[in-house]
Amino acid sequence: MARFLLRRALQSLLTLMVASVAVFALMRLIPGDPAVILSGGDASDEGIAATRTKFGLDQPLPVQYWLWVAGIIRGDLGTSFSAQAPVSSLIEPTIPATLWLVSGGVLLAVVVALLLGAGAAVSPRRGVDAFLTGLASLLYGAPVFWLALIFILFFGVQLKWLPVGGFVNPADDPALGLSSLILPWLVLGLAMGASLSKFVRAAFLETLESDHVRLARAKGGSTLQVISKHVFRNAMVPVVTVFGVSFATLLGGAVVLEAVFTWPGLGSLMINSVNNRDYPTVQAVLLIYVGTFVMTNFLTDVSYSLIDPRIRLSGGA
Structure with missing residues (x-):
């Protein structure tokens, strides 16, 4: 090891x-x-x-690169061209917003993936499987920015239940902070969860058809007991692999959402800095x-x- x-x-x-x-x-x-x-x-x-x-x-470019890397090794990220301030001072205030967005989106994505994928695998080739698989395909196929705009129009503009943009740190104001997080969390969690659900479904189906699971069922184990004791742990190994690879997609989706929801995070800082x-x-x-x-x-x-x-x-x- x-x-x-x-x-x-x-x-x-x-x-x-x-x-x-x-x-x-x-x-x-x-x-x-x-x-x-x-x-x-x-x-x-x-x-x-x-x-x-x-x-x-x-x-020369090699000299510029070396000066940049040497600064990073010393803990110096350099000085912003436009703000004329240390880059670290620009990044530090944006980290909490991005951490709140990504961490909540990851947790919700895992829940959504398990509900859609495992739920479809338990009832293969039935109505539940078709419905959950179709729902996952719909959510996965929708662009993140389009899904975000739909949620903003419905929950923010029409129903006026949730704020349509901006970030309030829940540590400062728990109620207002969580309300500002719900829409971005939903969009990010549903989009990534739907993507992961098909891998969850495939992994659960493969494990459910294995010999030791068939034996557990033959011994009279209930569906919940078989899944919790014999299926879940084995099926999660390939899912974790896919999740690690898909994390880059989640980060990319977070950058898009920060632009849509006027989120003061790392993604917004990067977009402004590119401009x-x-x-x-x-x-x-x-x-x-x-x-x-x-x-x-x-x-x-x-x-x-x-x-x-x-x-x-x-x-x-």
Whole structure:
């Protein structure tokens, strides 16, 4: 196990290094010169050149990349071009909003996936299966922004039950904070839960048809007992794998929702920074997203042995 964890940690570190190069290069491919934007539309060539020198944009790209990475190693994310402030000071206030959004969306997605997927698997090729599978396909096929707009129009504009945008930290005002979270949570949870439900259904069906489950049923075990004791743990192993891979989709959906719900999170900060060609801020936010995805996949691999102790990870002790 120790060798496995070490190898996966090294692989994760290598992935982050490659991702940092990709993020840095991607920003330089976006049309538009940040020096021109920062200098203003009527700036002279000399003024633009001075701005480029001020922010180090006149340095060769390998030098710019190394200075950026060296700063990250020291814990310095750089200085925002547009805000003229440390990037960390811009990111810090946005983290609570994004954490509330993503954590609630993940929990609801798991619940939705289990209800739709396991419910359909228990009654295969019947009316319940057809209904739940069709509902999952409908939710999965709908674009996240479209689903968000439908929920805003129905629950926010027509019924006026919930706020249609903005974020209030539940730690400051629990009632208003939770009401601001319900719509984004519903959209994110339903969209990702529907995507995961088909894998849950397939995993449960495969496990339900295994010999040890057939034996448990033959011994007179109820459906609930068989599922809880013999099906759930085995079926969750492939589901956890898919969840780890799908986490990037959830993060992408969270960015879209932050734009739709005017959410003051990392996604909104990144979009605004892209518009301003604020290289340091966009690079830092993207690296946080990539790091979160890499860490999620690392924890996913480790969790296999916790879900089913019989699994022996390759390279483990």
